Amino acid sequence: xxxFFNPFDNLVCIxxxxxxxxxxxxxxxxxxxxxxxxxxxxxxxxYMKSLLKIFEWATLRIERGAKEKNHQLYKPYSNAIxxxxxxxxxxxxxxxxxxxxxxxxxxxxxxxxxxxxxFARRGVESIMDDExxxxxxxxxxxxxxxxxxxxxxxxYISMRLTVLWGLGLLIRYGILLPLRVTLAFTGVGxxxxxxxxxxxxxxxxxxxxxxxxxxxxxxxxxxxxLTAIITYHDSENKPKNGGICVANHTSxxxxxxxxxxxxxxxxxxxxxxxxxxxxxxxxxACPHIWFERSEVKDRHLVAKRLSDHVExxxxxxxxxxxxxxxxxNTSVMxxxxxxxxxxxxxxxxxxxxDPRFGDAFWNSSKFGMVNYLLRMMSSWAIVCSVWYxxxxxxEEGEDAVQFANRVKAAIARQGGLVDLLWDGGLxxxxxxDTFKEEQQKLYSKMLVGTQEDRSRS
Amino acid sequence: xxxxxxxxxxVYQELMDKTGFSLEQIKNLKKRFLHLSGNEETISxxxxxxxxxxxxxxxxxxxxxxxxxxxxxxxxxxxxxxEIGFEQFVMVMSHFRPPALRTSVEEREVMRKExxxxxxxxxxxxxxxxxxxxxxxxxxxxxLSKSGAIGHEAARAIADAAMLxxxxxxxPDMAPDDFYEGITFEHFEQILKGLEMESRMxxxxxxxxxxxxxxxxxxx
Numbered sequence: 254x255x256x257f258f259n260p261f262d263n264l265v266c267i268x269x270x271x272x273x274x275x276x277x278x279x280x281x282x283x284x285x286x287x288x289x290x291x292x293x294x295x296x297x298x299x300y301m302k303s304l305l306k307i308f309e310w311a312t313l314r315i316e317r318g319a320k321e322k323n324h325q326l327y328k329p330y331s332n333a334i335x336x337x338x339x340x341x342x343x344x345x346x347x348x349x350x351x352x353x354x355x356x357x358x359x360x361x362x363x364x365x366x367x368x369x370x371x372f373a374r375r376g377v378e379s380i381m382d383d384e385x386x387x388x389x390x391x392x393x394x395x396x397x398x399x400x401x402x403x404x405x406x407x408x409y410i411s412m413r414l415t416v417l418w419g420l421g422l423l424i425r426y427g428i429l430l431p432l433r434v435t436l437a438f439t440g441v442g443x444x445x446x447x448x449x450x451x452x453x454x455x456x457x458x459x460x461x462x463x464x465x466x467x468x469x470x471x472x473x474x475x476x477x478x479l480t481a482i483i484t485y486h487d488s489e490n491k492p493k494n495g496g497i498c499v500a501n502h503t504s505x506x507x508x509x510x511x512x513x514x515x516x517x518x519x520x521x522x523x524x525x526x527x528x529x530x531x532x533x534x535x536x537x538a539c540p541h542i543w544f545e546r547s548e549v550k551d552r553h554l555v556a557k558r559l560s561d562h563v564e565x566x567x568x569x570x571x572x573x574x575x576x577x578x579x580x581x582n583t584s585v586m587x588x589x590x591x592x593x594x595x596x597x598x599x600x601x602x603x604x605x606x607d608p609r610f611g612d613a614f615w616n617s618s619k620f621g622m623v624n625y626l627l628r629m630m631s632s633w634a635i636v637c638s639v640w641y642x643x644x645x646x647x648e649e650g651e652d653a654v655q656f657a658n659r660v661k662a663a664i665a666r667q668g669g670l671v672d673l674l675w676d677g678g679l680x681x682x683x684x685x686d687t688f689k690e691e692q693q694k695l696y697s698k699m700l701v702g703t704q705e706d707r708s709r710s
Numbered sequence: 711x712x713x714x715x716x717x718x719x720x721v722y723q724e725l726m727d728k729t730g731f732s733l734e735q736i737k738n739l740k741k742r743f744l745h746l747s748g749n750e751e752t753i754s755x756x757x758x759x760x761x762x763x764x765x766x767x768x769x770x771x772x773x774x775x776x777x778x779x780x781x782x783x784x785x786x787x788x789x790x791x792x793e794i795g796f797e798q799f800v801m802v803m804s805h806f807r808p809p810a811l812r813t814s815v816e817e818r819e820v821m822r823k824e825x826x827x828x829x830x831x832x833x834x835x836x837x838x839x840x841x842x843x844x845x846x847x848x849x850x851x852x853x854l855s856k857s858g859a860i861g862h863e864a865a866r867a868i869a870d871a872a873m874l875x876x877x878x879x880x881x882p883d884m885a886p887d888d889f890y891e892g893i894t895f896e897h898f899e900q901i902l903k904g905l906e907m908e909s910r911m912x913x914x915x916x917x918x919x920x921x922x923x924x925x926x927x928x929x930x
Contacts, residue, residue, distance in 0.1 A: 369769065372853065373829060376773035377806050379763035381742060 284436065288473035297482045297634070301610075304633055307417070308609065314414050425631050433478045433630040440474035441527075445534045447471070452537025461567075464538035465516045472513035481635040483510055490641035491515050492570040492600035495563055497592055500602040501664055502574035505622070506629065507604055510637060517572035518562060522546060540568055556595060563597040570600065575657065593660070594653040598644045601660050603668035607636040640667045725797060728784075729804035739803060743796050752793035753777075768853050772832045777802050781831045784824075788837045823899075830898050840892035843873050876901055
């Protein structure tokens with residue numbers, strides 16, 4: 254047999270070899286090593302800023318295109334029927350009056366016949382749509398993030414934009430996706446391997462210390478695998494041992510986001526397949542709480558295991574998502590009361606994703622897990638904010654449901670999410686009148702300034 | 711799409727013409743109507759009363775009543791209904807429709823007059839075409855707190871002063887002993903003449919399919 258050695262082939266081999274080496278070195282230096290030590294070069298933030306500039310430009314082009322054709326544009330992120338302005342009562346009434354009379358009204362202190370407009374409009378608004386405001390006004394066009402999956406304004410895209418979009422597609426699927434998939438495999442593989450190794454050590458301080466470091470490192474690699482740019486606020490309120498950490502749930506990524514900043518004991522059902530392997534190896538290194546499928550239904554068993562874990566102060570805080578399912582990150586739904594019944598300190602955490610970079614919400618009826626992960630890995634980035642709220646405990650005379658609602662309200666308020674507390678209003682019957690009186694008081698306080706000057710007839 | 715689109719379009723065409731809403735807006739309103747009525751054909755006052763967000767509006771009663779007022783149906787009937795169907799619901803809502811991108815000056819005038827008529831009807835509860843002092847006092851008292859900074863007497867005084875102002879503007883040579891009947895619609899229009907209503911008294915619809923995505927089993 255003759256070996257055909259073409260000098261050209263040789264060259265190609267050498268080039269390939271060099272580029273692989275370079276690539277892996279870069280990967281190691283810029284991503285894996287910082288992940289191990291928990292430092293950051295700031296590359297991701299720079300990336301985020303440049304992306305934002307590009308999105309702004311793209312949005313302007315679309316707006317221009319739409320204006321030329323004199324059409325209304327679709328606003329993809331709203332889920333309300335009407336747009337509500339987040340102005341206060343005083344501001345709006347001033348506006349109404351200013352547009353009406355010629356008098357110079359700097360103070361809103363006199364009653365005008367037109368004041369009733371404001372209340373009439375608000376009233377009809379409530380009838381039309383009572384899912385309360387979104388945080389940002391829905392009138393402004395959300396910037397287009399060059400992902401066609403989130404854009405409804407195709408007909409306004411010019412040639413330049415299409416080119417840019419095509420380029421973006423190439424970059425995302427050609428460069429970013431393989432890179433991220435590699436990282437993801439590295440992260441998960443390391444996690445499984447290292448935790449199994451640590452599991453061989455005897456229980457003790459060294460084991461705990463090592464297991465924490467390993468967990469953190471692997472989760473950080475996973476965070477970089479998704480190009481998640483996370484801002485943590487109020488880290489002094491981070492959950493401590495013997496507590497329960499409670500957060501709102503938007504996607505399975507929430508776990509990775511929280512676990513890359515602190516060590517938690519996870520709670521969940523044992524799955525088969527790859528997830529099962531990961532779960533089994535994780536539990537070797539430090540105690541997580543995994544349930545068999547049959548055990549999940551047994552509430553007492555669940556509660557008992559959770560409280561046992563919580564009482565042992567050497568064990569890590571438990572991480573729970575009480576909503577039970579993924580919500581689309583505009584609201585916080587009913588919290589299941591099980592975790593609030595245990596009597597431990599609750600550390601609420603609010604997670605809010607920035608929708609400009611892609612929708613992180615997992616619609617499990619529409620997409621499977623793998624599909625979802627691929628979508629996440631082929632978007633530009635995942636940008637989110639995490640707020641650690643001060644710890645809360647159940648107060649005297651409060652039952653689990655009220656406690657759960659209190660925590661939920663705190664999370665919703667911090668994250669700027671809608672607190673969907675209303676459940677038919679049967680219990681709220683008494684509350685209604687107080688709310689009405691509050692608005693009345695607000696309005697009358699506004700007028701009360703000139704009461705003394707008013708001439709009585 | 712296709713065939714079903716045109717069918718629903720023809721069903722709502724008449725409504726679209728009468729009220730000026732677009733097909734998409736009418737569909738959204740229909741969803742909302744069904745949600746409020748509990749999937750029934752009609753809405754009663756209790757359905758509207760149960761809306762939590764409406765709870766903190768001081769003139770809640772008047773607003774709900776406005777939906778059941780025959781005068782707001784753009785017919786010449788007067789009186790009140792016990793329950794309203796979808797058509798009547800949309801008719802009342804059309805008072806708050808924003809002006810389209812291109813409306814002529816006459817159309818704007820007509821819309822303005824309708825909005826003013828709506829507000830007038832809210833005050834004039836006995837359908838006699840005139841807002842008397844008693845009726846006006848009632849509205850003002852609802853707006854102001856019964857328990858807070860402004861007391862009952864003060865609220866009355868405010869209402870009286872406002873009426874006086876209307877009277878002096880519209881009937882300037884009224885003798886001090888004359889009895890001012892009440893605010894007629896023309897006087898009402900006069901007082902609120904300069905007010906720019908187009909932007910203040912309308913509700914901005916979002917032109918987007920409002921189906922929300924939910925994870926897991928669909929709930930609502």
